[in-house]
Structure formats: C-alpha cells, structure tokens
Amino acid sequence: MTQSVVVQVGQCGNQIGCRFWDLALREHATVNKSGIYDEPLSSFFRNVDSRYDDPADIPVGSGKGKVRSLKARAVLVDMEEGVVSDIMKGPLKDVFDFRQLITDVSGSGNNWFVTAVYPSAEDDVITSPYNSVLAMRELTEKADCVLPIENQALVDIVNKIGQAVPSARTGKRVYSSVGGNVKAGSEITAGDGGLTKPSDEKPFDSMNNIVANLLLNMTSSARFEGSLNVDLNEITMNLVPFPKLHYLVSSQSPLYSLTDVNLPPRRLDQMFSDSFSKDHQLIKADPKHSLYLACALMVRGNVEISDIRRNIEKLKPNLKFIHWNQEGWKTGLCSVPPAHIHHYTDIDGMEVSNFTESLESLNSLIQEYSDLEKQMNNPPPAEPRLQVLS
Amino acid sequence: MMSVITIQVGQCGNQIGGQLFQTLIDDVNIKQSQTLVSPFKNEEYKEEVLNRFFTYDTTSSELPKARAVMVDMEPKVIAQTCANAQKSGKWLYPEKQQFCQQKGSGNNWAHGYCVHGPVAQENVMELVQREAEKCDNVSGFLSLLSLAGGTGSGVGAFISKCVRDEFPHAFILNQVVWPYHTGEVIVQNYNAVLTLSHLYRTADALVVMENDSLHKICSQLMNIKKISFKDINKVICHQLASFLQPAPLEKFPDFTIQNTLGEIMDHMVSHPDYKLLTVKNIPHMSEKSIEFSTFQWHGLLKHLRQMLIAGASMEEGIDWQIQVGTETPRGSTSHYRSLANLLILRGKEVNTADTSAFTDPNIYTPWMPTGGTLLQGRQPRSFYQYEKSAVLLSNSRSTIGPLNTMIGKAWNMFSSRAYVHQYTKHGLAEEDFVDSFVTLEQVISNYSKL
Numbered sequence: 005m006t007q008s009v010v011v012q013v014g015q016c017g018n019q020i021g022c023r024f025w026d027l028a029l030r031e032h033a034t035v036n037k038s039g040i041y042d043e044p045l046s047s048f049f050r051n052v053d054s055r056y057d058d059p060a061d062i063p064v065g066s067g068k069g070k071v072r073s074l075k076a077r078a079v080l081v082d083m084e085e086g087v088v089s090d091i092m093k094g095p096l097k098d099v100f101d102f103r104q105l106i107t108d109v110s111g112s113g114n115n116w117f118v119t120a121v122y123p124s125a126e127d128d129v130i131t132s133p134y135n136s137v138l139a140m141r142e143l144t145e146k147a148d149c150v151l152p153i154e155n156q157a158l159v160d161i162v163n164k165i166g167q168a169v170p171s172a173r174t175g176k177r178v179y180s181s182v183g184g185n186v187k188a189g190s191e192i193t194a195g196d197g198g199l200t201k202p203s204d205e206k207p208f209d210s211m212n213n214i215v216a217n218l219l220l221n222m223t224s225s226a227r228f229e230g231s232l233n234v235d236l237n238e239i240t241m242n243l244v245p246f247p248k249l250h251y252l253v254s255s256q257s258p259l260y261s262l263t264d265v266n267l268p269p270r271r272l273d274q275m276f277s278d279s280f281s282k283d284h285q286l287i288k289a290d291p292k293h294s295l296y297l298a299c300a301l302m303v304r305g306n307v308e309i310s311d312i313r314r315n316i317e318k319l320k321p322n323l324k325f326i327h328w329n330q331e332g333w334k335t336g337l338c339s340v341p342p343a344h345i346h347h348y349t350d351i352d353g354m355e356v357s358n359f360t361e362s363l364e365s366l367n368s369l370i371q372e373y374s375d376l377e378k379q380m381n382n383p384p385p386a387e388p389r390l391q392v393l394s
Numbered sequence: 395m396m397s398v399i400t401i402q403v404g405q406c407g408n409q410i411g412g413q414l415f416q417t418l419i420d421d422v423n424i425k426q427s428q429t430l431v432s433p434f435k436n437e438e439y440k441e442e443v444l445n446r447f448f449t450y451d452t453t454s455s456e457l458p459k460a461r462a463v464m465v466d467m468e469p470k471v472i473a474q475t476c477a478n479a480q481k482s483g484k485w486l487y488p489e490k491q492q493f494c495q496q497k498g499s500g501n502n503w504a505h506g507y508c509v510h511g512p513v514a515q516e517n518v519m520e521l522v523q524r525e526a527e528k529c530d531n532v533s534g535f536l537s538l539l540s541l542a543g544g545t546g547s548g549v550g551a552f553i554s555k556c557v558r559d560e561f562p563h564a565f566i567l568n569q570v571v572w573p574y575h576t577g578e579v580i581v582q583n584y585n586a587v588l589t590l591s592h593l594y595r596t597a598d599a600l601v602v603m604e605n606d607s608l609h610k611i612c613s614q615l616m617n618i619k620k621i622s623f624k625d626i627n628k629v630i631c632h633q634l635a636s637f638l639q640p641a642p643l644e645k646f647p648d649f650t651i652q653n654t655l656g657e658i659m660d661h662m663v664s665h666p667d668y669k670l671l672t673v674k675n676i677p678h679m680s681e682k683s684i685e686f687s688t689f690q691w692h693g694l695l696k697h698l699r700q701m702l703i704a705g706a707s708m709e710e711g712i713d714w715q716i717q718v719g720t721e722t723p724r725g726s727t728s729h730y731r732s733l734a735n736l737l738i739l740r741g742k743e744v745n746t747a748d749t750s751a752f753t754d755p756n757i758y759t760p761w762m763p764t765g766g767t768l769l770q771g772r773q774p775r776s777f778y779q780y781e782k783s784a785v786l787l788s789n790s791r792s793t794i795g796p797l798n799t800m801i802g803k804a805w806n807m808f809s810s811r812a813y814v815h816q817y818t819k820h821g822l823a824e825e826d827f828v829d830s831f832v833t834l835e836q837v838i839s840n841y842s843k844l
Contacts, residue, residue: 238498
C-alpha cells in the first residue's frame, strides 16, 4: 500500500483536511467492521498504542491486530494557532498527535500533490488575487501536480444539489431531473456518519465535503482493492506531459444518489457523461470546448472494464485530444464503492451489489499554453519513422 | 520431469498467474467421464501437470503448491491472489515466495527498470533460485506481465534479464499482455516499446495477447455482457494452458516427445530474429454451452487454418476471401505466412483428424526447411470440458500489425517529447528510447519479409 502524508496548510487547508479525515474515518469504518488495523487503514493512518508517553507505531504485521488508536498521517501547518487549536479541541482531537502540528514553515519537497483552492469573485479577502498569483508561481516550480479548485464552482455545485435534495426541515419531496427521489444524506456535500455532529457543522463544510470526497475518491484505489489499481504517482505520471503543465481539472459524478436501486446501464453511462459536463467541474471550465492533453477516469463500485470501454468510445468523438495523445486515457477500477452511498444500503434491505458507483474524471487542461492549443486545428506534420537497413 | 517456474510481475502478471494455476487445477479435476481416457491414463496426465507446475508431495495430505515467484511494488494484488488460491481449497502459493514493496512504479517503465529492478534483484533471484532447487529439472521459465504499466513492464524486463544471466541455458517464455488500443494507461505505448525491445534481447520467445482481441472473444463468442478483467484473464489462461498442458508431440514419424517448454521453444523460435508468438484456440464457448455442443475435426481445423492465414484471433468474423496462392506485384502474399506452427489436438478422435492443410508449404515462408515448419501433438485426454479442442501456437507475420500501430503512436508522442521528462528523471536517456525504437523497427522489417 502506498502510504501518503497529508499536509494541511492555512485555515482553508486545515478545514478541508478535517473534512477529509472525518470522511475517511467514516469510509473505513463502513468497510472495515471488524476493527482490524489493515493495509487500507495503514495508507493514511498509523496505529498507535497511546498508553505510553512516547507511543510506538504498531505495524500492520500479519494483518490481524486490532486498532488501538488511529493517528492520521498528517501535518497541520498554520501561521497562527487559532485554527489548529480549534481542531485539537474538536471531535477529531484524538486523530492528530500534538507533534504533527507546525506553526513554522520550512522543508524541501518530495513528491508533492497539491490541492489548491482558488478564491471566487466575491471573495472577502482583498489581496486574494495577489496571493493566488504568488502561490501559483511556487506551485508551478515546486509541486509535481496541482489540483486547482474554485470556490465559485463549489458554490454552484452546492446550490445545484440544494435544489435536488429534499430538505429535512420542510419535509418536501423533490424530484431530480434524472427521475426518481434523491436519497437524503447521499450527496457529496453531506458529512453524515462522520465524527462531526450536524449541530457542529460550519458554513463552508458543504463545499469542503466536496473536496474531501474528491480526495477520498482519488486515493480509493491506493487503499482498497480493485482489478486496475491507480495511485497518486500514476496520476501524476500520466497527466503531466511536461514539467510545468501540471494543473489538473477535476470533476465527480454522481453528486448525489437516487433511491431507485435498479440502475440500468443508461444511468451509469449518464454518470460518465456528466463528469464531462461543465456543471460538475471543480473549477469553472468547460471540458467539451477545450483541448485535452490527457484524461483519467477513476471508477469505484460495481463497474467493470467493459463499462469504461463503452463510455470511452461514446465520449471520444465529442472531445478534442492533442495530436500526439489521441488515445490519452488513464483508467482505474476500485471495487469498493464510496461510503456515503454504501452507508445506506442496509436500509430497506437493499443489496450492496445493486448499488451504485461514483466516478471522477481528471482532465489535464491547460488554457494558458496557447501554442499547444494552436495545434488543435493545425497539427504539425508527423515526424517520419526510423528507417532500418534491410 | 521437466518443471516450469512461473514468475508473476505486477498487477496484471499476478492476476493472470492466479488464474493460470486455477485453470490448470480445474482441468486436472474434471470428472473422469469427461476425460475420454482410462483412469490410468488420466492419472498419468494429472501427475505430469502437477509435476510441471506444482510442488507436490504425494505422501502428505498437503495441497499442491504453485511453482511460482510473485513480484509487485505494492502489496494488495499479491495478497488478494494468494487469498483467492486459498479459497479454492485445491492449491496454494508457497509461503515466502513473494517479493513486495510499498511504493508502486507509477506506470513508469524507467522507475521499474532503473530503480526498483536493481533494488529487488537480490531478493527476487534468491526466490527464483529457491524455486529452482525444488525441481528435479527446470524446463524453463514462464514470466507473466503487462506492457502498459510500470512494474510488470519495467521490473519484469529487468528480472527477465537477471534470469537470463543466471540461467543461461534455460528457456524463457514471456507472456505479455497488450493493452486496449484506446488506452488504459496514457504512456502505455512508451512502456510497451521499452519492454518489448528489452525482452527481445533476453527472452527466447514472447507470447503476445491483446486485450482488444480477448475482449471480442468474451463478447462475441462467450456472450458475456459485462466483461471484467477476470473474464479476460480466464481466456488468457485457457489459451496458455491449452499448449502448456501435457501432450505428446510427433517429432519424427513414430517418435514422440513430451511438449516441454524447451521442445516448444526449440521448434517455434529456430531463428533468433523471430520471437513473437500468438495463440489461437478453437472452440471458445461459455461454460453453459460446452456440454451441448459437438464439433467435427474437419470444421474446427478448417476454421483454425483460415484464422492462421487471414490473421484472425477468433473463429468469428474471419475473412474467407484471403486464400493461398495470390501474390501482390511486389511478391508478397495477401495471406499471412508463418515461420513455424505448433498444432495440438485434444480429446475425441484425435488420431484420425486430418491436419494435412497445415503442412501445405504455401502457408510457410519459402526459406524454412519443410521439417521445421509444423510440429503436431495429439492428446486423447480432453482439455477442460471440451470434447474436442485445438490450439495453434504460431510464429507468423500477423503479429506485426498491432506492433506497427503501437510503434507509430509511441514515435508520434516521442517526437513531441511528451512525458519523456518522467522517464529521464529515473535514469533513462533519450538515446535509450531511440535504441528501443530501432530494435523494434528492425523486428518489423524482418517479419515483413516473411
């Protein structure tokens, strides 16, 4: 299992980070009911015997040991103590070791995969455009891969879900455009089932849950089994054709799941198609009118390779790929579905196998590099193949 | 007893390996009535299979243990594969014959070959040596890997070289899986070019299996609606087992030998420039249909021969227009010529089946001596539940179509130098890429002349 360390920086980073850890615990609890400290858990958590002052890490070993106390493989960084100390007073306090907190920044890079949140137009921080540009430069130089996320896109998604999901308070039934009732708590903005109680939820939590779910889904194949595993290194490898061009556009589908369990293949295909729609992207971009350098599709749940192949065939004609990467698809299959969908399978006696899938697509889509875009309609002539002496 | 040691590398290699041993055991365990031979003959067959592919103590009640070494750069797949074997209750993987790391190769051939390979070398070769010591005679090595990823391709190529260095006289057969051409991994064409060029220098032969063809077999012949990698792997293993399972080969008239890996390689790869092999099986059916189908050898062999000369991978959609005897103005034929073929018939009435169509000199390249073109085997004991089945292992010009397409795409990408920085940061130079391209262009040039 590739083990990862999550570094959460600043107020936003730490808030998203906390949603991530909350949801990760929920996901693992759903899958791992026996409380054994197994390989999937060890990818993001250490197992610690906290009876001692200097607690030792208990390795996975034979894979039969029980969980004692889980500690997140995380480093929490902030210039001021406020946010971090709030975390250490909240429901996640036992998940972090006080030695993982830093309020002084230094250190060199290893393999850096960065999720960066970009401000929306109505941001209340006046200097945010300057901060963003400065940060971008560092990210371009130092990070191996960056996943920009736009608050505006998150806001729009939250609103879209809000229109489709029944409100618990009014008791109204809302029908989604795809037909059928939406299952309460299944939306990717919901934090149900985690450590945080609904009463403790903060204003940005819905938006942060989207990002946390993205991270969970992207790392699912590194944590759980599947017939075609994909880890973060593979994502970086396949989606970064040139060193500086390492900004990815991400999207997820579904945004919520339906109560109707008998999902025909049409519904699954709709999910693939939705993930290329501009309404599902986590930055305000339109994939269908841009030039693709590369694309990764990571699927979780009851999906097989033929489902992916069928959808790639369908989607390909509508997307423009750069001439040297006409079949630029990276695919991943993880057999464990996302927890917030799994969570509800026991109600109404539904079977796990009928349940659904969540899908992500990551697009490596660079607008600023116009010389690549210029090749969209005028690819340069192909370089002739090597001739060998016969 | 000539044993085969299987080396499974990466996710694909390990998943296939697990299925291969299962297929071999399932074949051995069919009902006596389905075997079509006497119990005594069936026991002989079973013993031969177990000796070739498993370590098996007849005196103890222990389950047979696969003669296998498992290698991967992350632990999940090996763990799953071993667990599946255990669940079957019929065989196991030997303990401590697995090498694992925690890092993954990131789909990066250079990371696999230049970084992980050397680190893994000592440990893996120790496991291989240990497995070899359990055998009375090592017939050869079967290595399983995919071309698209980072571990199977990179680490697999490196280990192949190590095995060649340490066992200079052993036969090495690499089974390589060609990814879907519409992409499973974006850098798959680079990884494939690098792997194939390196394996070509160290292996005796490469058996090529393409996911696209296997997928069609699953959908059109076996009617599987939601095709999974497990389905595809079952077809792969069915094809491998059909020429690896014991069969007496007619080396000379009235002189038969066992189809050991060495004998097979000797015949198929008599010329060092021609190492690419393909497998054609007939018939392929869903499990439910097997019981209710009967075939005649005449029909089966007619289809198989046409599959060979038309370059078809399965018995449906064959181009019957292509015939022997038509030549283009430049002197090449419209049909695919072979260097060598291995034809094995299994099951009912094998001894009376007429295989003369496969000895027709027109389907072979003119400069091969007649005695060296076709090697036949007839095994009366049926394969799995098929009353009659045939396999054709071929060394022919048909492989270069997909190879040519793949090189074209890789070269196109290389011209823009896309992704090359990911490889050079792990120790591969641009000249190494060019060297690999040159090697493979030479292979294509050689095969085009057949």
